[in-house]
């Protein structure tokens with residue numbers, strides 16, 4: 291198939307290009323920085339220089355390439371998760387406005403299928419794991435609520451694809467090379483500096499996904515029935531379990547602990563919510579339909 295990947299040089303875009311090429315697809319990779327275009331070419335895709343925020347530019351590209359599938363992996367996230375509050379407005383703009391240009395161009399030029407990056411980590415599973423029917427936590431404090439409202443808007447856009455088939459992939463927290471959660475990643479650096487603490491009972495449940503497993507599921511999504519899929523691993527794990535294990539895995543000291551009251555005053559409401567209220571997600575549908583076969587979390591059992 292002719293596949294256009296936007297965000298092709300990102301943490302997921304890179305393994306995705308490799309897997310798309312291995313599966314025999316012809317791949318075009320959109321990015322805007324010169325170094326990223328070289329990376330895309332090295333990985334075996336045709337590099338496309340373009341700015342998603344420039345509507346004319348994106349329409350010209352989609353009209354020229356005429357892909358059968360567009361995969362939207364556009365993000366503008368910071369090098370460190372601690373900088374999210376600063377960078378979230380630009381990220382929202384890129385995904386809503388930039389992704390909106392891509393979506394409209396895809397519809398205009400009769401792309402068959404549009405695959406959208408979504409979130410599997412701010413879903414509301416109430417007392418259990420979130421399914422594909424679960425909503426996002428739009429009333430959560432701070433950047434969690436803001437992100438949830440943005441992902442909700444993206445889900446709504448995807449379901450309005452009309453004659454184009456919309457596939458929404460709700461990825462868990464990414465880990466693996468080039469992500470925050472990896473030995474050389476930003477989260478590890480913060481842990482080493484003692485800047486990450488464990489709050490209260492650490493009762494939030496996290497669903498992670500290795501970027502290479504996410505890439506496998508994304509390739510499978512090219513031919514699977516349209517709709518939403520939770521692309522998360524099979525080990526939803528409480529913060530109180532995974533955070534100390536992660537610290538051991540990278541060789542850092544155990545994170546300091548705060549009770550909820552202390553953390554509320556020192557770190558704010560959002561940090562307390564992040565560590566005590568999140569629910570994981572159920573991946574049954576992705577296992578069955580996308581053939582997802584997630585690897586074990588690298589740091590558990592170390």
Ligand SMILES: NC(=O)c1ccc[n+]([C@@H]2O[C@H](COP(=O)([O-])OP(=O)(O)OC[C@H]3O[C@@H](n4cnc5c(N)ncnc54)[C@H](OP(=O)(O)O)[C@@H]3O)[C@@H](O)[C@H]2O)c1
Pocket residue numbers: 296297298299300301302303320321322323324326327340341342343363364365366367368369384388461462463464465468469470471
């Ligand atoms: N599910 C998750 O947990 C999740 C999801 C996404 C990201 N993250 C984390 O966020 C961090 C950064 O992610 P990342 O490496 O994927 O992000 P990134 O380096 O910001 O890359 C995003 C992609 O979007 C492209 N892009 C950005 N602005 C664009 C524009 N205006 N026009 C066209 N293309 C544009 C980038 O191209 P250029 O390279 O040319 O800038 C790049 O290909 C990582 O640690 C990652 O793990 C986590």
